[in-house]
Amino acid sequence: MKNLINDIKERALEKLKSAKDSKTVEDLKVFYLGKKGELTSVLKSLGTLSSEERPKIGAMVNDAKNFLEKFIEEKLKELKDKELNDKFLKEKIDITLPGRLYKRGARHPIKIVMDEIESIFLGMGFDISEGPEVETDFNNFKSMNFQDDHPARDAQDTFYINDKTLLRTHTSPVQARTMQKMKPNPIRTICPGRVFRKDDIDATHHVQFHQVEGLLVDKDVKLSDLIGILLSFVKKMFGQDTKIRLRPSFFPFTEPSAEVDVSCIFCGGKGCGFCKKSGWLEILGCGCVHPDVLKMGGYDPDIYSGWAFGMGAERIALLKYQINDIRLITDNDIRFLQQFR
Secondary structure, eight states: OHHHHHHHHHHHHHHHHHOOSHHHHHHHHHHHHSTTOHHHHHHHGGGGSOTTHHHHHHHHHHHHHHHHHHHHHHHHHHHHHHHHHHHHHHTOOOTTSOOOOOOOOOOOHHHHHHHHHHHHHHHTTOEEOOOOSEEEHHHHTGGGTOOTTOGGGSTTTSOEEETTEEEOSSSHHHHHHHHHHHTTSOEEEEEEEEEEOOOOOSSSOOSEEEEEEEEEEETTOOHHHHHHHHHHHHHHHHOTTOOEEEEEEEETTEEEEEEEEEEOTTTTTSOOTTTTTSSEEEEEEEEEEOHHHHHHTTOOTTTOEEEEEEEEHHHHHHHHTTOSOTHHHHSOOHHHHTTOO
16 A cells, blocks of 8 residues: 555656646646545545554555645646746737827818808707708709709709609708798708719819708898808808808899808908909808799798708818818828818
8 A cells, every 4th residue: 555655646746747737737636636536546445444554554645645735736836937927928019119100080171161060050040951862853953943944954964863863963952851841830950961963073073062051931031131140150160350242143942142252261352363363252152042942842932931041061161271172172182181180
């Protein structure tokens, strides 16, 4: 029995010394000292020994067990320290390397301008109305008083999907939908969104751009109210020194109609190359809602009146940021866009 105990001890010690990792040591611990381990089996067999041998053999087993447990504890500590150190070395970060700069995202200049326009008009009591980009011919043209032979209806200017469906050429269809929905209640809303036109892309034109239109319908609406609203808008958008002027114009959906100019953002109205020495820059169109448009929207023009306006967000952005080419905004060149953080 003594020889067996010494043999178990020597074999365990030899294998523990040659162990290369902590898992092997854990497995050996179970094999020799576990519930079914070799040394544990010797302890369980003590009952077969005589009363004289039992204490001596029991003491030998406990000594061997205590020795192996202590050795295992030290071996595990040694191997786990080594494994942890190896892991650190493997995952070591060279802090002398230059850091990685991550590019921060930012709003697109058109988004910035659209948000600012919406904020200004929300502050003046307007709400926001939205509609689909794929529209009916009725909402896009007929309800806005465009005659059947109007040039804007031509397939050379409009993206038609079929005879009755198209990509909206302005956000005016949202006005039509709003009137049809709200009749006969008063309306005070703006209609922002993307619009599409067949156009040659150049410094001032694009096939896809953004518009913000405004509509007010109520009883006793005055054109002077529109002028006050637009003056307040341009001062908040371009500065308190900005002036406006209205020039007579024509739009099928308004009567009378006007083009609105602002004093040149670049020269302050003194005259420069950008404003062609006039001191003024065109910014939007406006007018009183045509009686036929009110009728098709469900409003009696003898009782209700209204006014409307429309502007291009890209046009506002070009003026606000003094950009001379719309393609700089639409090409999405990071080198250009990163200025607008």
